Each structure stands twice: as structure tokens, then as C-alpha cells.
Amino acid sequence: MKRRLPISAYNWTTVIGATLALISLFMIVFLFIASVFIQRGSSYLGLIIYIVLPAFLVAGLILIPVGMLLKARRDRRTPAADLVWPVVDMNKDTHRNAFMIFSVGTTVFLLFSAIGSYEAFTFTESVEFCGTICHSVMRPEFVAYQNSPHANVRCVECHVGEGADWYMRSKLSGLYQVYSVTFHKYPTPIPTPVMNLRPARETCERCHWPSKFYGQKLTVKKYYLADEQNTPWEIHMAVKIGPSHRAAGLQEGIHWHINPDVAIEYKATDAQRQVIGWVRHTNRKTGEVTVFEDAASPIAKAQFDSLETRTMDCMDCHNRPSHNYMPPQFFLDHAMAAGLLPTSLPFMKKLATDMVAVEYGTTDSAMAGIRKGVEEFYRTGYPDVYEKNRALIAEAGVRIGQEYGKNIFPEMKVKWSAYPSNLGHMEFNGCFRCHDGNHATKEGKVISKDCNLCHTVYAQGNPSSLVMNPLDKPLEFRHPVEIGDAWKETVCTTCHTGLNP
Template sequence: MPNLSSFRASWLRPFLFYGNNWLSLLGGAVTTASAMVLVGFWVVGFFGRSGSANPYLGILFDLILPGVFVAGLVLILVGILVRRSYLLSTDQVPAFFPEISLNDPIFRRGIDFVVIATLINFIIVGTASYRGVAYMDTVSFCGATCHVMTPEFTAYHISSHSNVACTECHVAPGTAGYIHAKVNGTKQLMMVLVHDYPKPIMANNKVPVASSTCLNCHSPEQFVGDKIAIQTSFADDETNSKTSSLTVLHVGGRDAFGGLSGIHGAHMGKIEYIATDTTNQTIPWVAKTNADSSVTEFLADGTKSRPTGAKRLMDCMDCHNRAAHSFDTPENALNKDMAQGSPSASLPFVHKEGLALITAKYVSREDAKVRITADFVTFYRSQYPAIWNTQRPQIDAAAKTLVNIYSSNVFPSMNVKWGTHPNNIGHNDSPGCFRCHDGNHASKAAVSITNDCATCHNLVFTDELHPKLLADLGIAKAN
């Protein structure tokens, strides 16, 4: 075995001799510990029992830990080079390198150091990996770590997706999605550190496509049929006159026989569009792929040809754009809370006064809290002293509700005002459906995108006092 003997004498013995220093031994321990964690993860992943869809696992185990492994190897090499240089400069390099033997106390101490350091590093690396992944999977990491995300974090908690982790919607699956999310997050962190971040923060088409996020839980092809939507409104008169509206929404979908109908059914094909603004509110060009694979292009009035810009494939989030970060209009927010009992409709002019207070301009949310409460209390104490004396609990509760409405929707420090974030469901509060269904988008054959109201809904009654139909349905009392 001359080759093996030569290798031991020329390479292995010098390597172990020069490597017997604290820096190289530490590097060996780091490399071994990270390798053990990686191998354990690969074994678990191979047998398909990882049990976690955390998107940061890919970053940790595919990028960070391999980096730690390589860093340990670099430490070993640096330690060897430093010791070799020192011994050469002091003329302490032995003529013959020591035999590799457990009988050598120096060699044994080196092994003991590596074993102990490896176990310690394994515990540290493994625990840190687990705790790091667990923390990065929390909503607080995404929303509360950075103050500039306060509007989104606040709106998230009152949305229909408040039980869904941020990473489920904002990080696309796969390593590329994880890297993109972290690179984008790093850029945002740098902007925050130098106080050069946008106000307000807008999504600007940075959210992954619905097919990789929304469709993990939802199915647009599921047949929903029709849904009843009841809206309660209050007037600005002294008695806060209550009216109701009932709309039948034709949500539709794909029925048991494969037929498409309703809102979902009409948009289930391949529809592309080009928007001329970053929030996709102005859409001058739309193209629909028909059943025979032909394409029909629609241009808005005044648009001569297809505009320049990125062509987007329409998906769920083009309509459901505020599914997880819901900002309301002042009227809707106040009406919904009044319908639930606070502010109490028994307080005269509470709708008019409340609306005026929550739409006023304030320097900060703290300023709004003080002034809304003070002005609301002053109004009833000065204008309706009898109400002030008999309904003080209702007045206090109403003031608190008004502050909550304002604080959930307006953030002066981030330039988030009423209407800053348009909601594309419907068309009452922002263009929404009318971005395309305005009757002004026509094809070369003079066929327009429909704006027939009955296509999407039927208005059974609107702003009706004491509607009998609601009483017949057992939803309200007839008066």
C-alpha cells in the first residue's frame, strides 16, 4: 500500500498537525454540526414526513446551513494556514510529522475538543434553526417587526383571512419564490433603515399569482350559485333613519354539468389586460381567448392601439385585491357598526356627527383619538344635555367605536387615507368592475364588454324603510 502510506505521510499527517489549533477545530465542529442538521433534514424530507409548508425552510436548509457548512470549512483552512505560517516563521516545523495515534495526548485532546464542540454546536444550530423558522412563520414577524407595515398589519386582523399566515399569500412556493421574497424584504429593510420608503406602501403587482397562493385553499370553479347581500344604511337626519338594500349576487361558477354561469363563470377563461397605472385601476386594453382559441381584443374609447406596458393574465386578485388587507369607506364602516348597535341609533344625529368626525383631518392617530372623543362628547353635552345625562354609556361607547373606525382605516404617518387602497369588488366605492365593464371597451366588430347590471346581480330593493321582504324572511321586523 505505498500510495496510502505516501498519502498519510505527505498529506494526512501534515493536515492533522497543522489543523490541531483552536480555529481549525472550531471550524470542524461548526461544519460537522451543520452537516448533521442538514442530513437529518434530508432524511426526514426523503421519507416525506417533514410536516411543514413553511416557505423559509428552503432558505434555511438550502442556503443558510450550507453557507454555515462552507464557513466551517473556511475556518479549518484559515486555521491551518495561520499555524503553518507561524511555525515556518519561528522555525518550528518538525522534520517528521507525528503519527496519527490515540496514544498521543495532544491528538486525543484535539478529538475531544471537536466532539464536545460538535455536540454543543449541533444543539445550538438545531435549536436556532427551529426557533428561527418558527418565528419567521408568525404574523408578528411580517407585520409587527417593521413599523411601516402598521396599516397592513391592522387591516389584516379585521379581514376574512386573519387566520392565514402572511407567507401563504406573499411568498410563492419553490426556492425561486423564497429567494425573491427575501431579496425584496432585504431591499425594504434597507429603505426603512435609511428612511427612504414609499408612503403609502402599495402592492404594485408584487403579490404572487393566485394559482400559487389563493387556489391552494379556494376553487373558483366551485358552483356557488346566487348569494343574498343585505346592506343597512343610516341617514343624516336627527333620528338616523334606517334603510335597507337587498341584492342578489350571481356568483355562479361551474355547475355539475360543466356549464359556466355568473360572475366566476364569466371570468374563468383566459382574460388578459394592460393597465396604465401601478394599481391596475385604468385598463384601456383587454383581450379574451374564446372557446375556439380565437382572441378578441377590446379597446377603451379614445385608445387607437394596444398600449405599451406589461400584459397581465387576470386572476382572482384582480377583483379580490383586498381579501387580506381590508380598508373600508367611512360610510360603510360607520353603517356596519351602527347596524350592530354602536354608535347607537338612539343618539340624535349620531350618523351625521360621527361621519364628520372620522372624515376630518388629524395630525396623527393619537391626535384623532383625543379630538374625536372630545368633540363627540362636547356635541352631546352642549346640544343635547338630556341625552348626555341619560345615555352617557351609549355616548362613551359610540366615541370609542368612532376612534376604532378611524384607527383601522387611516394612518397619517404613512399617508394612508380614506380611499387610498381601492377595493375592486363591486363598483360603488371605486371603479372596480367598471374598469372594464363600463360599456366603453369595444372590439373591432363593435362588440362591447357588457355593462348590463343583471349579468352580475339583481337589485331587489334599494334604501327601503322597513322592507316587508326582510320581515317575511325572518331577518327584520316589519313596522
């Protein structure tokens, strides 16, 4: 048979390289067409089409010239000094053929890789890639995200943002993550990236900006007490995100902290920024500076300078905008209010809270354990109720398990207590990290803990006998169960930890 290619092409390395490249190319084209027909291909398909197969294709393409070079060296009849590089002679048709294949191949390859790398880029930026490729690891974040107001915002909008440098940074740290997932080197729970998260200025503020005005927000909170009747309790309040009149801008209210004329800086003594010992408020217009220190536990002089001074931004309050693992007390209240859990069964709230508080090894064993526990409770404690409501009780067991599955992830040791939320003060100190009435200036001015500073209660009590006032005449808060003045004297977290106190 007539030889059509240079002699140097006839060697095993080149043949293997060419075969590898051709098979990869064929599979890429085949899977690509398949993915078009399957419509929403799985995230693994993207991983294979745009990352794994192209890697094989490139490896094969590299092997082709490597094999040729090595063969040429081996076959060289002339002394090494004369001919270091192979000679390309376009008058030989074998060389011409090789040249044609090379140039057409390279052009096509470059064209495809331009499209391919764009697809690879989009793919690595997709929610499927971030949320499901390492499924067990990111499952908690992914599940919570799907139940959040940001379910339609891609992971990278907050975690990477715009610009090549953050893209590179995230992909480099991504390489380490691939390694740590492959070899099970990651910590559980995954530590929050509070330290190296891109600043809110560059992420959140592209969609929400500080000078955007938000007025007061009326909310109705519904609770069920841990007693036999699951007694309902409501608190209606106006949350003063902004002032009562739009005209006042950001002059007062909760978003006053992000008014461009205001700078609030603070020092925290722990990594999660939960213990704040020092706060400085600078009025950027007048230059007036006020320093508040925690009178109960001031920061030691020696430690002071080594601590980061952080300027408050969105993330200091909204630190769980998309992965909010709710405490049982709240997710069970929500399930009862939504009609998912029967309020007619005795001690439903207390039982459910006790059930989800147990430490399980896996989600599956949790679901099974909860179902069994709920049945057992009524079968042994309330035989009459059990006989009359078997189906309802079985369903309640399943529903509690489902709510558990949205908020607690035993495999990753993820639950509310692993990730404190700073938006509020009931189960974590949140606002009370500063607003606890203990942070004071030398002159004795305190960061206020006044219950009407941030919100006002205009209705509260059992829904059947709700006490109501007009919006501008707030009620004094009434604690749902009698605890004297304890709610005024300490912070709520003294008793409330997310479970029934």
C-alpha cells in the same frame, strides 16, 4: 499547570471566540427552555434564539481556528517554505484533546444547527415574524388581516407560497426591507406588490380553485343615511357568483371570467391597474376573439405596445382578500348595524364620518380628537341631548375611535383611498373599470353595465316599509336618496368616494 491544548490555542482571538461561542450557546439553551415555559414567547424571543444568537455563536466558532492559525504562523520557527499548514500530531495529548473537542463539538453543532435552522425557517415563515417584528410598518396590514376571512392563513401562504426559489426571493427582498426599516427608507403608504406578487395560480388556487363551484349568494346590506335621524336603508340582493343552478357549472355568472375556456386579457394605463382602456375576450373552445376599447379614452397607439397585457385572475377582483381597509361610509354603517354606535343620537352617522375624515398625525391623536369633537358637537349643538346622554356620547366617541383604528393608520398613511378594492363598484370603479357601458367593440357590442347582470335586488327600502319581490322577479334599483337618473348615467364613484357624498 500542565498544558492540555496545542500552544496555538493560547491566544486572545481564540479565547474571545471560545467565550463568545460558549456564552451564546448558554443563552440559546437558557432562552429556549424559558420560551418553552413561557409558552407563547414573543416574536422577539424567536428572533433572538434562532437568528441573532446563532450568528454570534458561529462568529465565535470561526474566531477559534482563525486565532490558532494566526498564532501558529507567528510562532513558526521553521522557514515558511517548509511548513505552510499547522501539523496535527495525534501522539501528543494536547493535539488529541483539541481534536476530540473539535470533532465532538462539530457533531453536536451540526445536530443543533439542523434543528435550529428548521426552527429559524418556521419562525421566519410565521405570522408573528411577518406581522409584528417591524410592528409600526406592517401594523395596518396585520390589523386588517386579523379582521379578514384569512385571519388563520399565514402571511407566507399568499406572499411566498411553495418552493425554494420563492423562499429565496422573499428572503432576499426581506434583507432589503430590514435595511429600509432600520434606516427609515420605506415609502408610506407601502406600495402594493401587484407587480411582483406571486401569481394567484400558485397561491390562492392551492386552497380555492377556479373550477370549484360557488352558487349565488344572498346578502343583506344595511346603511344609515347622513340625515338627522340616521335613517336606515336596506338592500337585499342575490350576488350571482355562479349561475342559478349548480348544473350549469361556470358557464355564467361572475366566476365565468375564470372558466378555463375563457381568457380575459386587458391593458391598464396606471400602476394600480385602475384605468383599463383595452380588453380582449378569447373563447378558448371556439377560438373566437372579441376586443373592447374604452370609447371615452382609448389607449394611444404609441403607448399601446409598451403596456403589459395581463390575463385576468382572482387577484383582479379579489385584490384585497386580507387587507381590506374599509371606507368610513361602510365601517360606520357596520358599527351602527352591529349596535356599537347609537343610532338614537341626532346626526350620528354624519358626525362620525366627518370626524374620521379629518387628517390626524397619529392614531392616539385621532382617538383623542374624535372623542373631543363628538362631545363638542353635542354640547354646543344639542345641549339638551348632551345633558341626557353624557355617558352614551362619551362611549360613542371611544367606539368611533376604535373603528377608525381598525381601518385608518395615519402613521403609515394607510386608509381606504390608498388601496383601491376591485370587488364591487361603489367607492372604487372595480367592476366598472370594464363594465361601465363605455367599453365597446367596433361593431358596438358593449361590456354590460346592466344592473341585473351581476346581482339582483329582491328587497330594498326603509326596513319599516321594505319593498319585496320574489327572487326571480328582481326589483329595479332605487337609489336611497333622490338623485334622478344620475346613478344610471354616470359611475357611482362620481359622487361616492368612501365618505358621505
